[in-house]
Amino acid sequence: EAGVAQSPRYKIIEKRQSVAFWCNPISGHATLYWYQQILGQGPKLLIQFQNNGVVDDSQLPKDRFSAERLKGVDSTLKIQPAKLEDSAVYLCASSVTGLNQPQHFGDGTRLSIL
Amino acid sequence: RKEVEQDPGPFNVPEGATVAFNCTYSNSASQSFFWYRQDCRKEPKLLMSVYSSGNEDGRFTAQLNRASQYISLLIRDSKLSDSATYLCVVKGFQKLVFGTGTRLLVSP
Numbered sequence: 327e328a329g330v331a332q333s334p335r336y337k338i339i340e341k342r343q344s345v346a347f348w349c350n351p352i353s354g355h356a357t358l359y360w361y362q363q364i365l366g367q368g369p370k371l372l373i374q375f376q377n378n379g380v381v382d383d384s385q386l387p388k389d390r391f392s393a394e395r396l397k398g399v400d401s402t403l404k405i406q407p408a409k410l411e412d413s414a415v416y417l418c419a420s421s422v423t424g425l426n427q428p429q430h431f432g433d434g435t436r437l438s439i440l
Numbered sequence: 441r442k443e444v445e446q447d448p449g450p451f452n453v454p455e456g457a458t459v460a461f462n463c464t465y466s467n468s469a470s471q472s473f474f475w476y477r478q479d480c481r482k483e484p485k486l487l488m489s490v491y492s493s494g495n496e497d498g499r500f501t502a503q504l505n506r507a508s509q510y511i512s513l514l515i516r517d518s519k520l521s522d523s524a525t526y527l528c529v530v531k532g533f534q535k536l537v538f539g540t541g542t543r544l545l546v547s548p
Contacts, residue, residue, distance in 0.1 A: 368527055368538035369484065382535055417483055426472045429536065431483035
């Protein structure tokens with residue numbers, strides 16, 4: 327079974343620039359998550375999709391972050407404009423819908439802001 | 441108070457030792473519980489789910505105490521390869537919250 331695919335693996339940009347990340351979940355997984363993990367901390371949920379609808383985006387900084395999952399499969403996360411504090415690993419995860427279903431993570435995108 | 445709290449460690453133990461981590465959660469309505477393992481610069485990977493009756497997977501035992509709102513992970517006969525960060529994960533209604541993780545270092 328193919329895992330969660332993310333790209334790019336690494337990205338370096340200057341502050342105030344824009345960046346986009348892509349995620350393709352495991353086939354058949356209706357739920358997709360984007361997390362931000364800052365060094366030394368646990369992953370923080372940014373947004374959760376159920377198919378193409380948003381379930382939870384309460385911790386997404388909507389003034390600069392946006393995400394979409396238009397066809398309910400792959401998803402993009404965008405930051406515009408980037409700030410220094412956005413330096414982190416951005417993890418995408420997917421799961422089958424259900425109470426006790428664990429999440430499966432992609433390798434993540436490591437973002438560095440100069 | 442954080443939704444999910446863990447001792448960040450690090451826990452330094454020799455090979456063969458038994459080590460236990462605890463994790464407390466604040467939302468009494470939480471419904472599912474997991475332990476994930478994260479190696480340095482890698483993505484989190486599911487170690488095991490935690491069931492109310494407690495469950496065991498080889499050298500790993502997970503326990504849930506709903507009354508006191510904590511879960512635990514016990515690792516017996518530690519191996520060098522167990523060195524990693526162990527993340528406690530609590531799931532409420534459609535919302536999943538990660539702890540900051542407990543770092544384990546197993547030395548020869």
